[in-house]
Amino acid sequence: MTLTNHDLVELTAWRRQLHRHPEISNEEKDTAAAVVAFLSDSGPDKVLTGIGGHGVALVYDGAAPGPTVLFRCELDALPIEELSEVAHASRVPGKSHMCGHDGHMAIVAGLGWRFGRQRPARGRVVLMFQPAEETGDGAAAVVADPRYQEIAPDFAFSLHNLPGVPLGDVRLKAGTVNCASRGMRVRLTGKTAHSSMPETGTSPRLAVAELITAFPGLGSETFADDGFRMVTVTHATMGEAVFGIAPGYAEVWACLRTRQDDNMASLCAAAEQLVAETAAASGLDHAVSYHEIFVASVNAEDAVEHLRQALDEEGISHSEEALPMRASEDFGLFGRSASSAMFFLGAGTTHPSLHNPDYDFPDDLIPIGARVFARVADNLLG
Template structure:
């Protein structure tokens, strides 16, 4: 099971096509159709569309008893205007693949080509092209889809490219690798007034000026232990953009972040109590809503072990450096019902950072990611006589 030079040329061209036509979270309809069309000639045994929105699941079934392995990638892009200057740059103003999901999707498409040529020896492989990772509701939508029970895996694997790590090297460890986070939207309501008579209104100005520094103080910035928690104010607005009106309403957006899911409820309670107290001090109504909710991504040791074995067999250098990360990832939800693990594939030490407008996925990572995933599948779903340590047909 190897990719040919022609495969790599075609996969690279397809990745760049996806890059030129980005669709942001919950808008990935055309990207999903592209995936189905590109892999049609691999003759998957089952194709499920519209999962969790625009998600696509492709099933390659051996027809023999065995575990189900799920490999997941993301379909969505970001609302960022691209400034990379590459020939295949985004053709959609204000939208671009600045996180490399086009590359991750191409790695799964490479797997689809391989399993189209040779099904696993036993069990089945599910390629899950997931929507809406950036908004935090894609994995929840997929797992909550009634059809997911029909393809529920024993093992789930994923990868993410990681600038700052040497090209092609891997970061992998058991335990927490990505933090839990959620967006907290605070609305404050008072009473507007003419700017010449502000005393006749109820302004949120003082409450906003207190909340903006006090919310971050709820954090504990020592990332080395499981008690880590962090609050980042990301947006604030107040009143109307006019000179003649004293404000009567305001909004503050903050991101709550913890290393463990269990600590999020305590941080949330502390933030809500702070908002309630300060709003009350200034005679304001308040409303709190939560958005972009991510659980912690926790790698199961039982899933990390076959990944480490595959990396060693493929000669890919790996370490536990740089993990866990503060950033969040909705892949963690797949670990609620399966033994799951994600690894991080180096995009180059000097490569532009994720979510930067000059980022572009390194195409050299396509065969590396595909080789590692294919080796994991061969080890776990190969001939049982191989005892899980030999790829079927190879030594």
């Protein structure tokens, strides 16, 4: 697929407009509407809105029966204040596209233009603009939506830009590429007291200190091993911000991470046991809840082969270097019912890192990502 210069100007301008008006997870109503409006002239055969929240799926049917091939991107931005000086910087205080989802949307929108002009020979192409990737809620909500069965794919593909890799180079491998993770919120409840008589209350201070110190010790193995486990303390709070009250309540938050889904249950059990024993030692009640749950993203061998073929035919350099990654990605659930794979597209060796306040998606990646996806679709549906 070759996008014209006019196409690239339009896609770049649209990407920058999305960048100016970011919406965070589960709030992407206007972004979803912008997607539908932008691709309306491409004449999709079916448009599903509100799927899994604010998700949008556009379907382009082929002339003959064949497989369904889904290409997924993300709608949501992050709760980060942008600190760049680009002309298209975020106009929404405290929110910004610091992960490049605006660019991923532009890439997939380019596919919409392509298949609006020339339908696949057979089967169908589905463009999935997924909500709430950053919180891990989106893929689960999309897949659980009854309307997902209308577009249930045989193949699912996605990409993510990756700073630190040469611009336009690709990282791709079969097997696990992103870890499973989940947030663990621990609540400790005792009894407040006057700060002059702390002995009359039950303070969580020792338990908080113990958990902050002990949680990381639940990790094991090196990252190269399938048994890799990691616990990172991300937040802690205790009592009120006053001097006259000895605290009776505290919270400790931690992110649990494993390379394999099978190991997450045992890590959760070990962490819950640690919490129970620590709380009991201080005479505290405790409660545990889990949030932002990501399953491992595992690339299927046959889907990876389709990507490798497309990359070779497009003359794009690729390797397995830097994979798998510790970071999580809300794409793994699509692989539970389809042959799926994600590749990582280099954003430049000196480009600001993802989630940094000065990050901005490199527009030069729009035609590269669109070419790869279009080639995959042509090879599967031609």
